[in-house]
């Protein structure tokens with residue numbers, strides 16, 4: 406169990422699947438109660454959290470909608486009373502090359518990935534400040550430091566998240582609230598398994614294998630590779646670390 410986790414309450418967005426689900430399972434094993442926030446059914450994750458002996462609540466919420474986030478926050482506060490940890494993991498990554506990318510495509514990605522991170526953080530930070538303890542973890546991406554095609558909107562959203570993480574860390578530090586980000590490499594998740602492979606690759610398995618060869622650790626990344634980082638960043642042990650982006654990508658990006 407990570408230091409300081411017992412009976413803390415976390416809100417994890419995008420926790421019905423993939424990386425967010427792995428985060429929920431790990432934080433529950435660490436002793437944290439978890440609100441699973443997603444646009445799709447979160448029952449499977451509820452079962453994982455309860456199997457770890459922690460309380461769980463699944464809330465249907467579109468993080469890009471202020472009204473939906475406000476309603477979610479009311480429901481979560483009603484169940485748990487307060488929230489100590491926010492992990493902003495909900496994200497979308499539709500591929501579109503730049504000349505074909507419309508303003509609607511751009512706005513959609515920015516609204517889920519970047520506006521959603523702002524809205525959910527803003528909903529819970531006041532309570533954290535009042536209690537003088539809080540942890541915010543945002544999701545960046547190794548694509549910010551790599552050569553990728555068809556993801557200008559996505560990479561822009563992740564650049565925004567890194568900037569938000571750095572700047573917000575300064576504002577919240579006086580009240581014991583840290584803000585950090587995790588930058589995964591290409592990770593085998595339900596979201597990446599169903600997306601179109603990038604040009605030059607026939608299948609996603611080809612793309613996974615090719616990216617693995619660019620890493621120092623030459624195997625395909627899976628959500629479980631990321632859970633140690635979220636456990637640490639939300640613990641008492643990370644109290645003196647804020648505004649940082651941790652690359653967890655098998656050693657592909659060095660920054």
Ligand SMILES: NC(=O)c1ccc[n+]([C@@H]2O[C@H](COP(=O)([O-])OP(=O)(O)OC[C@H]3O[C@@H](n4cnc5c(N)ncnc54)[C@H](O)[C@@H]3O)[C@@H](O)[C@H]2O)c1
Pocket residue numbers: 418419420421422423424425442443444445466467468469493494495496497498517521544545546547588589590591592593594595596597
């Ligand atoms: N998988 C990767 O290769 C990879 C790499 C770098 C960063 N990331 C980031 O990690 C995060 C999780 O990715 P993943 O691979 O687990 O994706 P995923 O598609 O497997 O899961 C994402 C979850 O977010 C939910 N979601 C989507 N839009 C939402 C919305 N508007 N409101 C609430 N929930 C919403 C989905 O329903 C889904 O359950 C994302 O922020 C992604 O950008 C992933």
